[in-house]
Structures are given as C-alpha cells and as structure tokens.
Amino acid sequence: MDTGTWREWGADDASEWSSAPGEHDDKYLRGVLGVITGSPDYPGAAVLGVEAAHRTGVGMVRYIGPRAVRRAVLAKRPETVAVAGRVQAWLLGSGMDSANRSFMLAGDLQHALASGHPSVLDAGGLDLVGTHTGPTVITPHARELAHLLLERDVDCSVEQIEDAPAEWAERAARELEVAVLLKGAVTHVCDPEGTRLTVTARTHWLASAGTGDVLGGIIGALAATHHERLAHDAGAITRLAATGAFIHSEAARRASDAVDGGPVVALDIAREVPRVVGGLLRR
C-alpha cells in the first residue's frame, strides 16, 4: 500500500484548539459532553473517561449508564450530571462489550449517533461506525481495528496493522468513511479527505490499562467545547483528535517526570491534563 506524507502534530498546532472561558461564557456555552461508556464488568473505563473530560475543561459532563457504573462515576467526580438532557458531543463505547448490549443501551447509543452531534467512538462502540450522523472519530488500537475491518470483509491481521499502522489507518478511513485515530507508540490520525497526522508518545509508560479510556475523555471534551467549529467544518475533527492525543501524551510525560521517569497510571495522566491545557493557553 502506498501512503502520502504524515505530519507530526505539535504544541503549536494543539494550542489552536485551546480556549479558556470568557466573561460571557457559562457551562452550556462551553459545551456539554454526553458520555455513554462503562459496564458492570468495566466501570473503571467510565470513571476514567469522565474524569479526563472534566480535567480537559468542558462545561458539563452528562453520564448515562447502569446504576452501579453511575455510582462509581459520581463517587469519583460529583460534578458529573447523571440525568439525560441536551448535549453538544458524545463519547461512546469505552468499557463496553458490543456483543452484550441491552435493548435500552442499544437505543441510547442509536439516539446519540442519530443526533448529528460530533462523536468519539471507542472500544465497544466501534461496530456502530457508519450509523453516525455528525463529525466522528473512531479510536481503535490495532486489535480493535483488525476486528472492525474483518467484520467488513477487509482481509487483515493484527500483525499486519502493527507492522504498517500508517497504511492501515488510511485504509480504514477510506473503507469506513470516517476519521480514524489508530492508537500505538505512534498514534496515527487521518481521514478520507487526506489529512494525515502523527502524535509520537512522549513516554512508553502509556502502555498500561485504562490510558485509552482517558484519551477518549480528552477528545470528547474537546469535541463538546469546539462543537460550533465542528458544525462549520466537520473535517476539523481529525485535527481535534490529534490535539487530544497530543494533550494525552504530554500529560503522561509530565506524570512520569513527576516521579523521576517512573510509571504512571491512567488517573495520573488525567490529573496532569489541566497543566498541559494551561501551557497551551499560554503559548
């Protein structure tokens, strides 16, 4: 497969997507992120995504999910509103099993994807790509992408994707007609229109459970904050997603630096996000 040039997305690029509230802003003008993630098996994924979204500076997070997961989310982050209502963007699928979806959950996801709002589709929501109606980015790792493509009769393997992530991210964007953020030590973000961006991880301590759920929360929050820009320029979701990956990677580096280059866990990354956002605002 032949691919064009990929550009590394850096701090100057990401800073174009940082915005602080002004005197006329309120929580609704800042954007509300609707989150449908987590399950009784994986409540942590919901907690991590919601925590990261709050830390990125969104106006409000509305969480919709099973009672036990809701409790866990509220215990960690009582700022979350656990009542359905208007939102400006969606984060869907982290910590869910697409093969085990209740009727109610399927309805909630369908409603979200039919809303025309920007959405971030992760993990157990990836199979729903194609039913989206708003600007959308999917955020698979190599195994998830292989599964998704095989389901659509594209012959591929995890090994092939790991060996040539740029080529496969592009192929997936074309086949699925959606922006793709393929996670890895180098994250590839591209779309069918030809935008091709990379974000090289600043620390390999990112390779631990739950860090992808944090990434989903960051991108979801950015999508809610910038929903008006996305409404005028749907293709901008690719650059917005790369900005999310940049903030995530930089937050992980800071978290590791704070412990002399030692290990970080997913929540440590979320905790560093405000400092990264603050740094981008000062540029």
Ligand SMILES: NC(=O)C1=CN([C@@H]2O[C@H](COP(=O)(O)OP(=O)(O)OC[C@H]3O[C@@H](n4cnc5c(N)ncnc54)[C@H](OP(=O)(O)O)[C@@H]3O)[C@@H](O)[C@H]2O)[C@@H](O)CC1
């Ligand atoms: N705190 C939370 O709530 C968290 C929740 N999370 C949520 O979990 C969900 C699933 O996400 P995921 O990426 O793990 O799933 P997936 O791509 O299906 O991988 C399964 C593959 O892994 C393999 N495998 C298993 N064990 C292995 C081993 N020891 N060594 C090597 N291989 C091993 C296994 O292989 P097998 O055992 O079948 O041979 C299979 O192929 C997702 O919704 C995510 O959001 C996560 O973010 C984590 C934190």
Ligand SMILES: Nc1ncnc2c1ncn2[C@@H]1O[C@H](COP(=O)(O)OP(=O)(O)O)[C@@H](O)[C@H]1O
């Ligand atoms: N070896 C690595 N070096 C740096 N970053 C990595 C490495 N492996 C994975 N990552 C990053 O860590 C995160 C892992 O996300 P994901 O695979 O979804 O994990 P989880 O499902 O446990 O949250 C992604 O942001 C990915 O880009």
